[in-house]
Amino acid sequence: MTTVIFSHGQESGPWGTKIRAMAGKVRELGCTADSIDYQGIADPTERVEKLLRECKDIRDPLILVGSSMGGHVATAAAEALGAIGLFVLAPAWYMDGYEHLTPLPPSMPICIVHGWHDDIVPVENSVRYARNCSATLHIVNGDHRLTDNIDAINGYLELFIKTITSA
Numbered sequence: 001m002t003t004v005i006f007s008h009g010q011e012s013g014p015w016g017t018k019i020r021a022m023a024g025k026v027r028e029l030g031c032t033a034d035s036i037d038y039q040g041i042a043d044p045t046e047r048v049e050k051l052l053r054e055c056k057d058i059r060d061p062l063i064l065v066g067s068s069m070g071g072h073v074a075t076a077a078a079e080a081l082g083a084i085g086l087f088v089l090a091p092a093w094y095m096d097g098y099e100h101l102t103p104l105p106p107s108m109p110i111c112i113v114h115g116w117h118d119d120i121v122p123v124e125n126s127v128r129y130a131r132n133c134s135a136t137l138h139i140v141n142g143d144h145r146l147t148d149n150i151d152a153i154n155g156y157l158e159l160f161i162k163t164i165t166s167a
Contacts, residue, residue: 001062006066007051007073028042047073066091089112093121
């Protein structure tokens with residue numbers, strides 16, 4: 001069975017609206033779903049270390065899903081955890097003053113969803129990352145939170161999971 005682990009953003013929690021909706025979708029697909037609680041941890045490096053600790057004993061095929069800073073965290077941990085896929089929403093890559101922290105693309109399928117009207121993480125950052133590693137990129141008519149785009153996100157997530165688990 002495939003395990004999907006969610007990493008939330010800086011200002012949200014482990015079971016916010018998007019994660020609950022996506023977890024429901026992945027469970028419908030027969031996957032196990034869990035979400036790491038990073039509340040109270042502002043440092044992205046500490047979040048990566050927590051994700052590595054929390055997932056070290058997972059033996060099932062692993063897909064990491066992250067939003068905003070959680071996208072950065074999932075990307076940074078993906079290779080070390082041997083994940084089979086990375087699905088990220090408005091990932092905090094190439095942020096002003098922190099560009100050097102942007103993780104190298106892991107060698108696995110990557111799908112990015114970003115909103116055209118994101119005023120926190122510029123959509124151009126995802127375009128740049130996707131171009132550098134030939135990731136799949138979906139740009140939607142949404143903002144940073146992408147709350148209004150959950151149906152589209154779940155459609156992309158379902159396609160992503162079905163594609164990489166059938167390969």
